[in-house]
Amino acid sequence: MENFQPEILALCCNYCAFAAADLAGSMRLTYPPNVKVVRLNCSGKLDILYVLRAFEKGADGVFVAG
Amino acid sequence: MIVGEQKPIEEILLMIEQYKKIMVVGCGTCVAICYAGGEKEVGVLSSMIRLARNQTDSKIEVVERTVLRQCEEEYVKEIENDLDGIEAVVSIACGAGIQLTAEIYEDIPTYPGLNTTFIGYVKEQGVWAENCGSCGNCVLGFTAGICPVARCSKSIFNGPCGGSQDGVCEIGKDVPCAWQLIYDRLKKQGRLENIEKLSPYKDWTTNRDGGPRKIEREDMKK
Structure with missing residues (x-):
């Protein structure tokens, strides 16, 4: 467990969190590669099925930002 | 639904x-x-x-x-x-x-x-309430559109009973007395005499007294 690196799915709102992630990229800031970012048109678009599907596909955690 | x-x-x-x-x-x-x-x-x-x-x-x-x-x-x-x-x-x-x-x-x-x-309808978002007992003999015309079978806890036909207080049923504070609702609406509509048209006891033969119910319509059959 010591070397366990969780796979995290980040579901980001287009208008805030995703824009922030984009800006972070422009600023050459880095984040761990085990965080996978998926853009949502709005975090209000989040559906329980997205979260369940993420876990089914092997995510260890789902991070919703909006 | x-x-x-x-x-x-x-x-x-x-x-x-x-x-x-x-x-x-x-x-x-x-x-x-x-x-x-x-x-x-x-x-x-x-x-x-x-x-x-x-x-x-x-x-x-x-x-x-x-x-x-x-x-x-x-x-x-x-x-x-x-x-x-x-x-x-x-x-x-x-x-x-x-x-x-x-x-x-x-x-x-x-x-x-x-x-x-x-069988019921949406009362508000996320809340469903029972309001039809599918008894097979609808009396809503006499009861101002409020079903005593489904909405009275005892399904009685000569309510309100002694358990009704300030419009609330004795089984719980969030359960309105159906017969109080019936009385109030009939009074509002000026047709309180409808209450007397109801039989104090209901003929339940259309309910499940004869076992599972079935409707057969000759005009709809092939």
Whole structure:
């Protein structure tokens, strides 16, 4: 467990969190590669099925930002 | 609409523990409207089943299907071609839908994933209330559109009873006395005399006294 690196799915709102992630990229800031970012048109678009599907596909955690 | 509630996931998992490939079948009508057995709920339940079984050594394949109405044969037959290798069906339709599926696919065990609860309507977002007892002899014309069978806790026909206080039923503070509601609305409409047109006792022969009910209409038969 010591070397366990969780796979995290980040579901980001287009208008805030995703824009922030984009800006972070422009600023050459880095984040761990085990965080996978998926853009949502709005975090209000989040559906329980997205979260369940993420876990089914092997995510260890789902991070919703909006 | 027919209102239902999904069974606890633990109960569903126990019913299907011996199977390796199942189908979850939803219904796109009443139970879809009350967010209990429609296409979305089929997706969520199937996903939860797969996740739960992934935690064990016995993985499961879950096929997801939703038909428009599971209480009509032609719609239930739509899943016929997808049943190859399916060991069991979990239906999240109402009791009628589950039974029709079980009847059409007699060789495959069908399990209920939903508890059919009552006939009712949406009171507010997320709240459903029972308001029809399907007694087979409607009296709403005399009772200002308020059903004493479904909405009076005792289903009495000569209420309100002694348990009614300040318009509230004795069984709970959030249960309005149906007979108080009937009285108030009839009075508002100026037709209180309607109360006297009701028989103090109801003829229940149209209910279930004669066993399972059936309607046959010659004009609709082939």
